[in-house]
Amino acid sequence: MSFINSASKKQKWIGISLINLSIVALLGFTLRSKILFNIPFLDFKHVLHAHSHFAFGGWVSLALFVLLSTELLQGIDARMNRVLLLVNINAWGMLISFLLQGYGLFSIIFSTLFIFVSYYYTWVFLKALQKTETEPIIKQMAIWALLYMSLSSIGPYTLAYLLATKSGNVILYKDAVYTYLHLQYNGFFTLAILALLFNKIIKHSLLADKHRAKRFLTIVNATVIPSLFLCYLWHYPTTYVRIVAITGSILLILSVVLFLPLTKNIKVFAGKETTPYRVLLALSIVALILKLTLQSLTIFPTIGDQVFNNRPVIIGFLHLVLLGFVTLYLLAHFLQLGYLGNTTLTSVSLAIFVTGVLANELLLMTQGLEIMFMTNSRLFPQMLWYAAIVLVMGSILIVASHLKTQYSKYNATFH
Template structure:
């Protein structure tokens, strides 16, 4: 009996559904300071971050990886089991974190999620067709999964640290930062690079070996070395600042080489991407470049101290990466492969909400730094801006599906 194919559009809608829930939880956090809401703020923060990173982004990225490399293989049954198990872990986190924070059941489900990610990683490495083995895009995809596995050391270490050194230890924060760094900068960015290069490869634009070496090594070494930037809150020796700055320079160098390849190869973007998609690409490239410049700035002790002292600088940077670089890229690629219908009005509404919230978050950080006062309705405006993002994501989710796939 033939195994039915998997409807990846449904998986994409589920991922977007988690994004809606994460955005809703984000609005609860914003309106918590406007109205009296009977929730525990810290618990909602945990739920918001887990559902955003592991619900929306993780599912969207794994769906893309499956679509690109595995959808033509006879592995649907195994993938369906992995996907189903992952849903159990996500729903478990969704219904435990808001009510108990980090406690027995939420820890059980978040731990089970790690096993789900290990299962997917094994599945991917085992079943990727040999025809892709020498492609640059697959090397980026495999690197991404290695970073996903590496990042999981952070959560495992947290348990041991809490039982020995306690949550006030610097090692507790370091474990969290280790996890977030390799999840954001390793797993997420490298999958997005893999998808972009895969699209180019299908159009016969293959990275030359020299360009590949520069981009691949630059990004990977940059990811490793920029982790030292996450340790600067401990006020370590100058060596850590230098290593972190070196990592940021390497990433900028890799980015420069990617742009040089695209220009040198005379890639006809209009033949590959629609004008709408090209605009998103330009936005993502700009946001990514700014992200790397911010990393470089944070290797300077003065700016590093600012980021440590005024938490909104760090929050703004994390949202810049997640809501900007990563989410906008996901919207683009999911739309490109016909896994969702990206409504233009909803996209620009989302982008407007993103820019407004980022401006407000960084504004608050600057106000705190300069020891001045926020405008009187700041909290309300920030809450409304977050509501704009929620409405936009709901709009994207409710959009219909296109009939014609793109390749």
Template structure:
């Protein structure tokens, strides 16, 4: 697709827009901004982060992967889907900030959600019969994106019927979030990782790839139960959830071993900064897996879901430190942009900002057990958000296309 460079740059702009909304939220917490409704900004922030930034760049990178498989004519329909998703995402920002959930914001989010259905259908049809080990990760990810919609439809039904029960509301919300970030986002990222390894000549057996895929797939499918452990579940369901978590852990360890076995090729092909980013993301993914494993312990699970700071820290760990950093690095690793000093500086500052953000949220989460407040936490988090916003702005304006 000829305009792939535009979409890559556009995705970085979208990441910057997510950070702007984050700064707005943090400013309102630290200082007064009466004209803005915090809940509405939060809804705009979360929806745009999911659809405008993460989903959009996953689509772009999947289309780039398809360039070597499908013809330009076949790729045209995917370009239309990129436009529909982008327009839908940008409708969400002003509409959610203005009034929260109402017909325009619901129309925007529904259009983006339905786009994932069509993208999945097209990909399933176009890759049918093509022997490719990577495709299962993208199809698996989009499968989770599609089934996550059940949570959204349940929430919409409850709001329309004006029959909202707290238990079902939380269960539906966590259902959607779980299959988005543990399913769609993580599976897509693993697909891009394995594709990057394959492109540098790494040796990954078909047996290992399939085993890792199915361990993580069924682990994610059943692992939704971790999000609803606060409900009274029968013993056999709890045992199934524990086994699913163990399966995910084994799959993650096997994925780590694949990277470790090919580390010599990674060193020869990736820059020192790229290798550092891979370890940075790997650490976040490892922390996610360990926290999942630990959340099978009822006391830890109650703590995790009982404190807002802990939930926010966990979501940021996955969405920011793991997924977003990895996807931004994938944009830079496409080798279509010059890795100039400002781009490298911007990336380093962003990594620092995200680490500080996670550290502060983590400390706040741990101290909240004893109901101890971190002094000036709102101001510190605002400063960290500004650091992330300016680092993304620096990266965006410094992206220069490589001369052919």
């Protein structure tokens, strides 16, 4: 496999993932529009399921698969290219089928196929990873990330069982959803991004104390299963479950304590990059610290009860991770690799998108706090709609920046 061929495949898949991000943003805008306006031909739940499944499959999973393959392996060979094609096909299958029928025959088929394709990616990736000279701790993080991704499928399988048996077990239903989300967000997404970030820092020889980084990465990995039990506290479980949840909460705080000194190394690493990159990475790191801290606080019943019964807070937390931490990091990584360029359009598009992320997060959390205090302004749906418009504009301009950059590279190469 030639370097040029692998680089062109990487460029292609990054472009596709960015287009998918803009579609995710458009679906989010559609949901906000449906809340405000009468749009009879759109079913809110259908759009919601399409939005969430495509965000996971078409944007985050695809983007992480591409980066893991090109940063930790030797590039995208023919087999990996076919796997990525299958990932994207099934993501689009979920998008279209959920929009048209919600949970139905075709959406279930594509969702199931997507799970099996993710297993296939894991097998192909792990097999190739053993042949690389990647730092051992980075290998471990990548392996665990993909194992947690595979393990998260227990959630959809449980939901399928409940659907097939026509069970009305609300507790099992919610626990299945929380288990899936936790293992995706706090297992797969978080560990994969940390593997990518620390892999870059180590390669640039900017990590003076590798042992400190190893301790942090080991502890943050160790938080995943115990902190899962924090998700089960909403239905007042047994003492044993609470003990494991407390252990998870302590490990989360410990991971924050171990991570804070490492931010100095990250600052040195980012200091050599452009201002947009530094801003994106800094916001992503802040979101990660907030995520770990907020998770740990749910061990307290007064906080946990409010959170798990407050939809805007739950949505706010999910968007904090998906947009604030994951998406901003992925955009920073793409920017550093040169796939978004370094032009005025690049800066403007990223500034608009970041503004939308910050506005969306601030509004969701403020709305959640107002609900806690039994007050909820009618202005929030309108303001969240404006934030969604900003996100759509930013994501489309990011795609435009990527295409402009690649076109310039093409002209420079062949003219």
